[in-house]
């Protein structure tokens with residue numbers, strides 16, 4: 447009996463949501479798919495896609511099933527964010543299916559992705575949930591305030607700039623959840639400061655608790671400086687990590703997500719009152 451009580455206590459301490467209540471948490475779902483949760487707010491990035499290119503981590507079937515069954519902790523998603531319309535980040539049919547099933551959920555995505563969705567039968571039913579973002583390279587940031595979320599979005603070229611994939615609209619989202627946690631999802635951003643420097647005022651306007659850069663930022667020439675100095679983020683956690691984690695990434699010693707279902711607190715450097 448005493449042992450039982452002890453284990454119950456231990457479990458209570460281990461599963462205590464104290465950190466979550468302070469700063470929110472992020473759960474990794476696969477490739478660049480991240481769920482961010484703080485208080486009553488919950489959002490997902492790049493969580494519905496079909497293509498792993500045999501390299502990247504798909505969202506496992508059990509997590510997908512939980513999302514569609516609205517089963518905790520994958521329930522009550524306020525908004526879906528899509529960085530760009532590539533097959534390892536976005537599947538129009540799956541996003542449409544989710545929005546149809548959950549009319550309270552809003553979608554924020556490049557117009558390229560929304561156009562794909564609108565080409566599907568029955569897309570009309572979700573038209574009120576669609577927020578299509580159309581930005582050209584170099585355009586000022588767009589700011590939106592929807593569903594209790596403060597959203598800033600800029601177009602940062604896809605990796606491969608300046609020769610490849612210039613036609614793909616890759617969006618960087620900075621989102622503040624209702625309770626105050628701010629995260630940044632960068633999609634497949636190209637790690638060159640020439641894209642980030644013009645938005646200095648935007649970065650300085652708000653501290654980001656946690657940024658989710660594609661892992662190649664960590665071992666590129668300018669990526670580390672962008673993360674540590676330019677974007678005003680307290681920490682950066684790499685995503686888009688291949689299933690076979692590259693040795694070069696391990697050697698950087700930087701934090702990254704690679705196991706679906708893994709959860710971490712956000713903004714570890716933020717002072718706790």
Ligand SMILES: [Zn+2]
Nearest residue numbers: 530532604634
């Ligand atoms: Zn891509």
